[in-house]
Amino acid sequence: MNYYNENFRAWVLSIIISATLSLISYMISKSTDTYAITKKEASTNIIEIVLPERQVEPQNFPLRRQDSIKRTAIKQREIANYDKEETSKNLHEHALVEEELVLDKSRVESPESTQIATPPSETVLSRKQSEITQQKIESPPPKYAYSSTQKALETPKAQTKDPLIEYFQRLKELIKQHKRYPEEAKRRGQEGTVVVRIRINESGKIEKVEVVRSSGVVSIDRETLRAIRSLGSLPPPPTQSSLEFNVEVEYKLGG
Amino acid sequence: MFSRRDFLRTSVMVAVLLEKNLLCFGSASEEVFPQGVASGDPTTDGIILWTRINPEVLKILKRDLVLQISESPEFKNAFTGKISYDQISEKDDFTVRIDLKGRLKPNTLYFYRFLYADIPSLTGKFKTLPLSTDKLSFATVVCQNYPDGYYTAFRYLSNEDIAFIIHLGDFIYEKIYGKPRVPDRAIKLPSGSDICLDINDYRYLYRMYISDPDLKLARAMHPFIYTWDDHEFLNDYYYDYERKVWGYFTSHPYGRDREKILNLRKDAIKAWLEYIPSRVVFNLRDRDPLSWIRLYRALSVGNLCDFLITDLRTYRDKQPCKGRYGVPGCPDQNKTSILGKDQRTWLLRKLANSKASWIILVSSVQFSQSLTDGKFGSLDAWDGYRKERDLLLRTIKEKGSKNLIVVSGDRHASLVAEIVDNYEMPKEVLGAEFMTPAISSINAREGGWWKRNWPQYSTLEDFQRAEMTQNPWIKHINSINCWGYTVVNISDKKVVTIIYSVDKYSKDSEKTIDGKFVYSQGKLISEIS
Structure with missing residues (x-):
């Protein structure tokens, strides 16, 4: 009896274990239901991936055993994704492209071969080349005010003076001389810096003055606009063309 | 979740x-x-x-x-x-x-x-x-001139918890710009030239760059979304609509030979398609060179954000005015297009119709205006194409939304700015620009280029301060000692951006924080000063 009991217990236990295991495996199989690439496929079969003949642009590779791939659920979903229209265009164009990526230069037609030989008159390149030859740049090319020459870097001050810089300094001086500390602000002990934009035409006439960033004090902003407008005209810019610039005007008590 | x-x-x-x-x-x-x-x-x-x-x-x-x-x-x-x-x-x-x-x-x-x-x-x-989701983190990177430094930043990036990396271009540099700045980073093109002459040169560069273990690790650990800047092809290139060919600013043995430049363009595209896994439209047989590749595309992540990935090189008009860097502007800034007609139509429609919480405009170049002492920093960026920028801003403003996030690069500096409704008389803030520093390319301090145009400032720090004062929407610039990457954390109500700095001069550099910023509802706040 004892013996039987022992055996029975072991038997019940094994039933419970196997039931649990099958339940778990069932649950796993359920959970991988939407998994596009299923376990079954993987363990039994290696799927051939066929790349387009001139494989440059990827296509959905045809899987041999289409039936085992559960992708309808995914496909049906309304997914905000890479532009739908673009994707469809993509697929459409891929078909075209596979044949078309021919690297043999002789076969690469250039769109209008008859028009190719248009000799440069005032060419961008020739100008550029002269720029380049003066500049032995030891670094990647201009990305942001990069058009500096190595020489200029070493001796920045030895350069010919930039008339625009002097002009800008003069303007700052002029504005400084013309501004008055607003009485109201003074009384209240208010200070601030206002940034204004000034546009002048080629003869120096002020066309527009605007506050780009307020000082936070109305009277200071207003006074700055008045002071600049009262100048009426500024010296003609060295560029001999209209010019715009942002300038900061500072109001500091006791300064 | x-x-x-x-x-x-x-x-x-x-x-x-x-x-x-x-x-x-x-x-x-x-x-x-x-x-x-x-x-x-x-x-x-x-x-x-x-x-x-x-x-x-x-x-x-x-x-x-x-x-x-x-x-x-x-x-x-x-x-x-x-x-x-x-x-x-x-x-x-x-x-x-x-x-x-x-x-x-x-x-x-x-x-x-x-x-x-x-x-x-x-x-x-x-x-x-x-x-659908209520949060998303992604990273941005740009400008990785191989001989200029190590890719240590990519190693740190490999370990970030992000959905993907947006590469803003200059994945390769088409030319050997001087000697390597760190040991073991020399490049020698198969053609023997110092600038790409054919597909083998471009292929060589991709192979060389990608063989770097840190970049290789990052490419394995995260998916990338790529766009181009100029160096995937030629420096500062633009499209000459009259001659139907791209113009550029560098010396190249092909000069203005249209056929050779067009073939070179095909080589650049082909090599890029081979090495960069990207879902873009292309057709190299098209009679119109502008149809050979279409990089601009959109990606939505649930209702949280619409990514608008632009191509600001292929269709752009020539940079306006005289000179591109550190120059006063001219009326032509209002006549040029950086997007080209089709991309502009596409982008304006996307901006107007987007219902997502955030619009992420992926722009290879700086968006915000920068005018210091009467000189524009770069007319190669959006400042050279002002009218078109105004058009985008007006579209956003008319919608009444303040949800525009611009991720940009190109300047080899970190920069954070408010996107204002216009740059003449700004009244409101519509969003924020987060420019990621270069991974390795030479910055303003190394190049010293600012000195030529603004010699009145004795240090780069002074110049940066003046730039920020006169362009008050700009809240942060570091073109002095920052290389690295940017992580943008989007949630329904706010965007938290961290710019990480990783010194390119060492393979064992530490990762530090260059800046942390929070943008929400028209307000941009720096969390670390």
Whole structure:
């Protein structure tokens, strides 16, 4: 009896274990239901991936055993994704492209071969080349005010003076001389810096003055606009063309 | 959604994977797959996978290539696919790209690897996009001139918890710009020229750049979304609509020979398509060179954000005015287009119709205006194309939204700015620009280029201060000592951006924070000063 009991217990236990295991495996199989690439496929079969003949642009590779791939659920979903229209265009164009990526230069037609030989008159390149030859740049090319020459870097001050810089300094001086500390602000002990934009035409006439960033004090902003407008005209810019610039005007008590 | 246990499980798996991948370097794996693996343009149900086989190995062994994808890094229950030997050839420089679109579950972490004669590649990982989400983190990188420094930043990036990396261009530099700035980074083009002359030169550069272990690791550990800047082809290039060919600013032996430049363009595109897994439209046989490749595209992540990935080189008019850098402007700034007609129509429509919480405008170049002492910093950036910029801003303003995030690069500096409704008389803030610093390319301090145009400032610090004062929307610039990458964390109500600095001069540099900024509802706040 004892013996039987022992055996029975072991038997019940094994039933419970196997039931649990099958339940778990069932649950796993359920959970991988939407998994596009299923376990079954993987363990039994290696799927051939066929790349387009001139494989440059990827296509959905045809899987041999289409039936085992559960992708309808995914496909049906309304997914905000890479532009739908673009994707469809993509697929459409891929078909075209596979044949078309021919690297043999002789076969690469250039769109209008008859028009190719248009000799440069005032060419961008020739100008550029002269720029380049003066500049032995030891670094990647201009990305942001990069058009500096190595020489200029070493001796920045030895350069010919930039008339625009002097002009800008003069303007700052002029504005400084013309501004008055607003009485109201003074009384209240208010200070601030206002940034204004000034546009002048080629003869120096002020066309527009605007506050780009307020000082936070109305009277200071207003006074700055008045002071600049009262100048009426500024010296003609060295560029001999209209010019715009942002300038900061500072109001500091006791300064 | 993503529980703490999930997180722990994932981070342990990722740590193990990193370790495993690092062990692969210098092993047989590297001999067979010298450029590792990569993935690109993830969707909710797919991804593009990439690898390249060493042609010598392929020629000797003549075996098929095996691809495995699994939800476990040990490749349990892996899907196994086979790419037959005869499909891999010199036509594509022995690269392989497979589009899994429509075959994967959303919001799922997958691992993949290639096997060749039982030798495994690095193990790559990617996560498909979620159908809906209330948060998303991604990174941006740009400008990685190989001889200018090490890619240490990419090693740190490999370990970030992000959905993908946006590469803003200048993945390669088409020219050898001077001597290497660090040891062992010399480049020698197959043609012997110092600038790309044909497809083999461009291919060589991609191979060389990608062979860097840190970049290789980052390409395995995250999917990338790529666009171009100029150096994928030629410096500061633009389209000459009259001659129907691209113009550029550098000396090239092909000069203005239209046919040669057009063929060079095809070479640049072909090499890029071979090495960069990307879902873009192309047709190199089209009669119109502007139809050869269409890089601009959109990507939505749930209702949280619409990414508008632009191409600001292919269709742009020539840079206006005289000189491009540090010059006063001219009326032509209001006549030029940086987008070209079709892309502009597409972009304006996307901006107007977007219903997402955030619009992420992917712009290779600086968006915000920068005018210092009467001189524009760069007319090669959006400042050279002002009217078109105003058009975008007006579209956003008319919608009444303040949700525009611009991610940009190109300047080899970090920069953070408010996007204002206009730059003449700004009244409101519509969003924020986050410019990521270069990975390795030379910055203003190294180049010293600012001195030529603004010699009135004795230090770069002074110049940066003046730039920020006169352009008050700009809140942060570092063109002095910042290389690295940017992580943008989007949630429904706010965007938190961290710019990481990793010194390019050392392979063991530490990662530091250059700046942390929070943008929400028209307000941009710096969290670290």
